[in-house]
Amino acid sequence: MLNVEYGIGSKTFKSEDYLGNIESTLTAFYPDAAGTLKLYIAPVDRKEKDGEHFLSATLIFPHPSEKDKDTHIRRKGAFDNMFDTFKQVIKAQIKQLSCEHAYITMTDGFGTPYRDGTGRCKHCELETRNVIPADNAKPFYLINTTFNGAYVAQFDWPENIRVSAGGTSIPSGKAFFEAYPTVRGIGTFIRGASTTIPEAEKIAFEKYNRYLSCKSHDWERTVNGMHRTDGCATCKHCGMFSSKALPPETLCMVCNAPTKQTWLDGHICTRHYFDLPIQTRLNQELSEGWKDDVNGMARGRDAEFDWVHEEKQFLLESRLHEHFYEKLGEEKYDIHRDYIQSIGFRFTTNIRMHLFKLGVWDNFNEYHDTSMNNPGIQAFFAYLSEQSPAIIEHMSGTSKEDGIDWSLVPGKYKGADV
Numbered sequence: 097m098l099n100v101e102y103g104i105g106s107k108t109f110k111s112e113d114y115l116g117n118i119e120s121t122l123t124a125f126y127p128d129a130a131g132t133l134k135l136y137i138a139p140v141d142r143k144e145k146d147g148e149h150f151l152s153a154t155l156i157f158p159h160p161s162e163k164d165k166d167t168h169i170r171r172k173g174a175f176d177n178m179f180d181t182f183k184q185v186i187k188a189q190i191k192q193l194s195c196e197h198a199y200i201t202m203t204d205g206f207g208t209p210y211r212d213g214t215g216r217c218k219h220c221e222l223e224t225r226n227v228i229p230a231d232n233a234k235p236f237y238l239i240n241t242t243f244n245g246a247y248v249a250q251f252d253w254p255e256n257i258r259v260s261a262g263g264t265s266i267p268s269g270k271a272f273f274e275a276y277p278t279v280r281g282i283g284t285f286i287r288g289a290s291t292t293i294p295e296a297e298k299i300a301f302e303k304y305n306r307y308l309s310c311k312s313h314d315w316e317r318t319v320n321g322m323h324r325t326d327g328c329a330t331c332k333h334c335g336m337f338s339s340k341a342l343p344p345e346t347l348c349m350v351c352n353a354p355t356k357q358t359w360l361d362g363h364i365c366t367r368h369y370f371d372l373p374i375q376t377r378l379n380q381e382l383s384e385g386w387k388d389d390v391n392g393m394a395r396g397r398d399a400e401f402d403w404v405h406e407e408k409q410f411l412l413e414s415r416l417h418e419h420f421y422e423k424l425g426e427e428k429y430d431i432h433r434d435y436i437q438s439i440g441f442r443f444t445t446n447i448r449m450h451l452f453k454l455g456v457w458d459n460f461n462e463y464h465d466t467s468m469n470n471p472g473i474q475a476f477f478a479y480l481s482e483q484s485p486a487i488i489e490h491m492s493g494t495s496k497e498d499g500i501d502w503s504l505v506p507g508k509y510k511g512a513d514v
């Protein structure tokens with residue numbers, strides 16, 4: 097049985113029957129096909145929303161050769177000819193389920209070999225891990241891109257950093273490669289842009305080497321031609337960017353300590369921010385958020401500003417921030433605020449999905465009890481407390497991974513099973 101869904105970010109067609117029609121047509125033709133077929137539909141040229149569209153169809157199913165990871169079969173085609181693409185995907189699945197595999201080293205779309213032991217069957221293209229000797233001598237970065245499939249980083253980036261990359265569906269478009277390495281203790285952001293991802297990566301890696309070989313950084317508050325008061329700066333010699341190289345020029349309205357956190361018409365330090373009653377913080381943050389929405393700033397959501405949802409989300413995240421502020425103290429909290437923010441997002445998403453059975457992007461509503469009276473919420477915070485030592489160890493750099501399963505995949509969350 098096939099289950100047809102839209103992939104995240106796909107252009108969706110509002111008709112209720114749309115996916116159902118595809119599903120019943122495919123089931124009639126291929127009664128033995130099984131798995132989830134994810135459709136990604138987007139304009140070929142992003143600026144031409146009404147122009148030609150392309151379709152990417154990915155069939156996701158558990159293959160007996162690959163025990164704990166789903167197998168993905170992905171094909172691209174024209175939106176107008178979608179059943180042709182579906183046929184290719186389903187035929188490939190039939191072949192993979194009956195093949196006697198012969199594995200060769202897997203390569204990405206640019207011919208770069210995987211070094212993690214993943215092989216690809218030369219007959220049916222099935223990808224399987226642990227079938228080729230792995231090369232663990234240097235870090236292996238595998239990046240999933242929307243338009244260019246999987247990309248293996250080609251340069252010797254340091255271990256355990258965040259990297260991302262992307263291309264476009266049109267040959268004249270811009271590809272990018274981004275990395276967030278640490279250069280002699282200072283975190284930075286590097287972006288390379290060019291016509292292909294490998295060229296963009298080369299540009300980014302050249303920048304990284306320039307930063308490494310700069311003997312002594314000389315910071316100035318001019319970033320991209322603009323004077324920054326928030327502590328962001330670039331090095332006059334090598335161009336390296338840092339958001340924390342210099343103290344902010346703006347001062348706390350209570351104690352005059354340098355801080356970049358805005359509050360009313362001025363600024364406030366972390367300690368004095370948390371000293372404010374939670375209701376005061378809530379009212380202020382929500383009215384700021386609402387103003388952004390009214391001014392048409394991107395909020396990452398299509399929906400209108402939803403007060404009920406935002407209030408519940410803020411109270412949960414704020415409880416989590418206070419938890420880490422108390423555990424870490426002001427200085428460390430300020431250093432790790434962005435990471436704590438990302439934990440807050442994953443935490444509340446897990447609560448939405450696993451406690452209230454909502455979708456990734458569904459909002460809380462008035463019926464969802466997110467207060468500490470709810471035993472489910474208590475269990476989530478108990479899980480957070482239990483995991484805090486591991487998270488803090490991760491922040492202090494003694495552990496590479498935070499060790500927490502913050503996965504957004506349903507069923508994977510290990511805490512608070514209510």
Ligand SMILES: [Zn+2]
Pocket residue numbers: 192195196197198217218219220221222
């Ligand atoms: Zn095979």
Ligand SMILES: [Zn+2]
Pocket residue numbers: 307310311312313314331332333334335336
């Ligand atoms: Zn420098």
Ligand SMILES: [Zn+2]
Pocket residue numbers: 348349350351352353364365366367368
């Ligand atoms: Zn202060």
